Amino acid sequence: MLFNILKRSFLNQKRAMAVMIVSVAVGTAIAASLLALSFDISSKVSRELRSFGANIVVQPRITGLAGVSGQKRYLREADIPKAKTIFWRHNILGVAPLLVVRDEKQNAQVLGTWYLRTIALPGEKKGFDTGASTVMPWWSIEGKWPAGDSEILAGIGIAEKKNLKIGDRVAVGGRQLRISGVLNAGGREDDMFVGELATVQLLYGLPGRISQVAVSALTTPMDDFAYKDPATMSRKEYEKWYCTGYVTSIAKQLEEVFAGSVARPIWPVAEAEGNVLSRLELLIILLTAVSLLAAALGISTTMIMSLLKRTEEVALMKGLGANTLQTVTVFLSEALLIGLAGGAVGYLLSLGISSYLGYQVFGTALEQKGMLLPISIGVSEVISVLGAYLPIRRALRIKPAIVLKGGQ
Amino acid sequence: MSFITIEKVSKEYATTRALNGVDCTIGSGEWVNIMGPSGSGKSTLLNILGGLDRPTEGIVTINSTDINRLSEDELARFRRETIGFVFQQSHLIPYLDATENVMLAQYFHSIPDRGEAEEALKRVGLGHRLRHRPAELSGGEQQRVGIARALINNPNLLLADEPTGNLDRSNTRNILELLKELHAQEKFTVVVVTHDPFVSQWARRVISMEDGRIIRDEPVRS
Numbered sequence: 067m068l069f070n071i072l073k074r075s076f077l078n079q080k081r082a083m084a085v086m087i088v089s090v091a092v093g094t095a096i097a098a099s100l101l102a103l104s105f106d107i108s109s110k111v112s113r114e115l116r117s118f119g120a121n122i123v124v125q126p127r128i129t130g131l132a133g134v135s136g137q138k139r140y141l142r143e144a145d146i147p148k149a150k151t152i153f154w155r156h157n158i159l160g161v162a163p164l165l166v167v168r169d170e171k172q173n174a175q176v177l178g179t180w181y182l183r184t185i186a187l188p189g190e191k192k193g194f195d196t197g198a199s200t201v202m203p204w205w206s207i208e209g210k211w212p213a214g215d216s217e218i219l220a221g222i223g224i225a226e227k228k229n230l231k232i233g234d235r236v237a238v239g240g241r242q243l244r245i246s247g248v249l250n251a252g253g254r255e256d257d258m259f260v261g262e263l264a265t266v267q268l269l270y271g272l273p274g275r276i277s278q279v280a281v282s283a284l285t286t287p288m289d290d291f292a293y294k295d296p297a298t299m300s301r302k303e304y305e306k307w308y309c310t311g312y313v314t315s316i317a318k319q320l321e322e323v324f325a326g327s328v329a330r331p332i333w334p335v336a337e338a339e340g341n342v343l344s345r346l347e348l349l350i351i352l353l354t355a356v357s358l359l360a361a362a363l364g365i366s367t368t369m370i371m372s373l374l375k376r377t378e379e380v381a382l383m384k385g386l387g388a389n390t391l392q393t394v395t396v397f398l399s400e401a402l403l404i405g406l407a408g409g410a411v412g413y414l415l416s417l418g419i420s421s422y423l424g425y426q427v428f429g430t431a432l433e434q435k436g437m438l439l440p441i442s443i444g445v446s447e448v449i450s451v452l453g454a455y456l457p458i459r460r461a462l463r464i465k466p467a468i469v470l471k472g473g474q
Numbered sequence: 475m476s477f478i479t480i481e482k483v484s485k486e487y488a489t490t491r492a493l494n495g496v497d498c499t500i501g502s503g504e505w506v507n508i509m510g511p512s513g514s515g516k517s518t519l520l521n522i523l524g525g526l527d528r529p530t531e532g533i534v535t536i537n538s539t540d541i542n543r544l545s546e547d548e549l550a551r552f553r554r555e556t557i558g559f560v561f562q563q564s565h566l567i568p569y570l571d572a573t574e575n576v577m578l579a580q581y582f583h584s585i586p587d588r589g590e591a592e593e594a595l596k597r598v599g600l601g602h603r604l605r606h607r608p609a610e611l612s613g614g615e616q617q618r619v620g621i622a623r624a625l626i627n628n629p630n631l632l633l634a635d636e637p638t639g640n641l642d643r644s645n646t647r648n649i650l651e652l653l654k655e656l657h658a659q660e661k662f663t664v665v666v667v668t669h670d671p672f673v674s675q676w677a678r679r680v681i682s683m684e685d686g687r688i689i690r691d692e693p694v695r696s
């Protein structure tokens with residue numbers, strides 16, 4: 067019977083229903099697309115932000131007398147593949163080993179690193195491409211990265227100071243090396259000689275040694291919980307912290323795989339990223355809320371108009387003995403049906419809107435397409451129930467006596 | 475004990491006093507007419523009897539229930555279980571057909587039963603109009619649907635406010651004959667508001683009102 071009432075009442079006011087369904091659909095499409103976008107945005111934007119370089123650095127742990135006597139400590143190059151074995155291994159986007167030594171003759175530092183290296187991962191067919199070119203993607207090299215152990219790059223600063231050009235020979239580590247290119251890194255590297263890690267290790271007699279590892283990792287924005295000191299956490303909290311991709315917990319996990327190391331977030335980078343992300347998310351949440359409210363308002367006004375026309379009908383239902391629950395049921399189910407219809411239309415719209423947004427913002431489609439249907443239906447029901455709230459309250463206030471009074 | 479007891483009932487609106495100390499009792503199974511000029515408070519009294527409205531003062535007891543003590547939802551329940559209404563305008567829902575309009579009362583009461591609703595329409599002589607919308611029915615036919623709807627849940631009390639106000643003489647006669655027949659079968663109590671003396675011929679007792687008071691209450695000689 068309820069279904070019959072609803073069906074007939076829908077057919078009886080096609081225009082009002084169409085208006086309500088359209089406003090639910092539009093609100094749903096916008097809100098659902100924005101929500102889908104916000105699910106994607108964290109991973110997409112932080113991936114883009116990762117082009118700003120390493121956000122974690124792993125260094126040798128200096129303890130006891132070693133610190134006092136200024137003794138040099140190193141990490142092991144062989145530990146690097148282990149970075150891809152930690153819990154958050156898929157979030158490790160790049161690792162670059164760095165070996166910095168001082169060349170007394172040149173009065174300059176020499177940096178050894180990988181430019182682009184594919185490391186084999188245990189249990190995986192595809193290797194992992196990494197090195198300075200992924201962790202420091204802004205490095206620009208005029209000329210070529212050194213091929214073999216008789217070549218080296220000059221940083222642009224040192225090249226200018228010593229008037230070095232591509233093809234010149236320079237004495238580094240006691241050997242004559244050819245300058246294969248000039249590096250413009252916009253940082254300390256500009257005043258160094260930069261070469262392949264193996265070459266530098268060989269020249270200075272440090273086989274298998276590295277002085278630090280620069281890591282670029284996708285992280286979850288830091289929240290209040292993330293700033294808690296892990297040492298004071300309960301077992302459960304610690305587990306949660308460890309299994310969330312905070313920059314601190316990823317650093318902790320890296321520390322565990324590099325022998326004798328300490329890993330720290332590079333705070334300015336990590337924090338700036340977190341801020342950008344949380345602001346972006348806030349913006350999207352606000353926009354979503356606004357579109358929800360606008361749609362709900364649309365329904366609310368249309369429903370109240372339709373209710374005004376149906377005042378007599380509501381009074382009659384009450385006269386026949388409909389109680390609060392029954393009155394609410396009639397109008398709420400009407401709203402839910404409108405929500406369902408609007409949600410279905412909104413879903414179709416959101417498919418279009420979200421791929422448009424995806425292409426405009428990121429140049430690729432959104433990854434979360436599958437979530438659009440449940441999100442759309444959920445959102446549209448929220449809109450219509452929200453929109454029905456005031457009309458239902460008004461319906462409940464209708465007094466049967468005033469409308470049904472006979473005689474006049 | 476009487477079925478309806480009205481004690482010192484008054485109803486005040488912002489500017490008018492629609493009822494002014496009404497006292498009266500009505501026995502179970504009685505057929506009472508309320509007559510009086512326009513504005514004398516007939517509809518107001520009927521609405522209070524039906525639990526559609528509440529008095530400002532006084533006590534109304536129906537079937538041993540003080541209906542003024544009931545909450546809104548209890549009052550709704552009282553209406554669906556005890557009262558059948560017939561209005562001057564038939565107040566049918568325009569987008570439901572005759573049968574569905576009757577089923578609506580069943581729906582709020584308990585469970586809609588199409589067969590029962592059609593049976594009720596046949597009893598009021600509308601077996602051939604089951605699928606018609608209100609707009610496709612004559613005034614007299616609409617009123618019959620209203621009667622079928624009012625009686626579908628076997629109420630103890632039928633309240634009718636100018637049920638024949640929009641009908642011509644012969645239709646009025648038919649409707650009242652129908653009500654009389656149903657009353658004889660079902661033994662419910664009937665209160666009919668009218669200012670048509672013709673309608674009064676069907677009652678056993680006529681209560682006359684003026685300015686919110688009962689001025690006469692007398693049996694009808696048949």
Ligand SMILES: Nc1ncnc2c1ncn2[C@@H]1O[C@H](COP(=O)(O)OP(=O)(O)OP(=O)(O)O)[C@@H](O)[C@H]1O
Pocket residue numbers: 468471472473474487488489490491492510511512513514515516517518519669
């Ligand atoms: N909702 C209301 N607000 C204010 N005054 C009202 C209201 N309803 C009725 N009245 C007043 O109460 C008085 C009685 O009204 P009521 O409808 O009971 O009269 P009636 O006897 O049914 O008249 P009629 O024969 O015209 O139907 C009238 O003066 C009317 O104006």
Ligand SMILES: [Mg+2]
Pocket residue numbers: 471472473474516517518635
């Ligand atoms: Mg009246």
